[in-house]
Amino acid sequence: MDFSQLFSQADAIGRAVALLLLLMSVASWVVILWKAWLLRRAGGDVDRSTVAFWQAPSLAEAQQRVAAFDREKLVLPLIEATQAQAPGSLAAAGDRSQQLTRMLRDALHAVLDKLQFGQVLLATVGSTAPFVGLLGTVWGIYHALTGIAAAGTISIDKVAGPVGESLIMTAAGLAVAIPAVLGYNIFGRLIGRIEADLEGFALDLRELVAHHAGGA
Template sequence: MSAIDLLFKGDAVSSTVSVLLLGMSVCSWVVILWKGWLLPRALADVARSTAAFWQAPDWAQAQQAVRNFDREALVAPLVDATQVPTQGTLAAGGDRSQQLTRVLRDALHGVLHRLQAGQVLLATVGSIAPFVGLLGTVWGIYHALIGIAGAGQISIDKISGPVGEALIMTAAGLAVAIPAVLGYNILGRIIGRIEADLEGFARDLRELLLTSQP
């Protein structure tokens, strides 16, 4: 019996487990391929945008230089956040240092939230897919043993076939979980590098604005 047979010819539990594993696999691969394209591009954009910002002769040209290189809008929100007027609101409370810390922190959180999109899905799939596959295996072995007991005769060929078919679910669970775990770890390292670069830029930007007003 193939995986397709388990999907379409199994009982309700087996079919449900197969559909869950298939859905988790598709979702995790979509996230892996999407972020595998997005994050290297974002990492390069952050490096080029911050370099262009510091090489600009004035504030207006620095903002424009950032927008020219920041295709994923990761650095521009930090720069723009420092220029939002806050007069007449509670956000204007405190000294200039506190105001800059607040707006840069909020902008940074928004950018990092977008970068982290999909990571929870990968972590969840990597954690639960083996157990979903194991559930299908246990259920399949249970039905295999019931069938063997009803046959009245026990032989190795009657045991190995049904049990081997049930173990396909375990293999399927691992096949879904392993790419998700690898994707989570590899993509997470890239996100960590981008996060460190953005935090460093936000800190430097805050220090610049505390000593000079563009």
């Protein structure tokens, strides 16, 4: 008995569980493939952008050089944040060093939100897919038991379909959860590495701009 036969013989709840697992799998794989592409580009962009920045002779030239390398717009928002001005508002209160800290922190949070997008979905799929599969397993066993009770005797034809359905649901739940968990953990480490590079760059950038402002 193949999967299509099991699906056609399942009731509404069994089909709903199977469709839910399919949707979870498709969504997690879309996120996994997209984030693998994004983080691969992002890691290289951050390295090249920071090198180009520190090799530039001036802040204006550095911004132009970074714009050529920063395809995912991860470093450029930090540089632009140091140039933001809001005269007459609380954002402009305090000395220049405090303003820079506040603006760079906000810009860094926005950049990290972009990198972390999709992590919640992977974590959710990884933690819930086994239980969704377990629901299908329990429902399949329930069908097997009701089939035996209705027949009054134990026969292969009464239990094979429901038991086979339950075993497939268990395997499907694990097949959906494992890639999501692996993707979440791997991407979490990559994001942490990029985050450390961006935080270090933001700290150095704040000191540089504050020094320029103090010397102006």
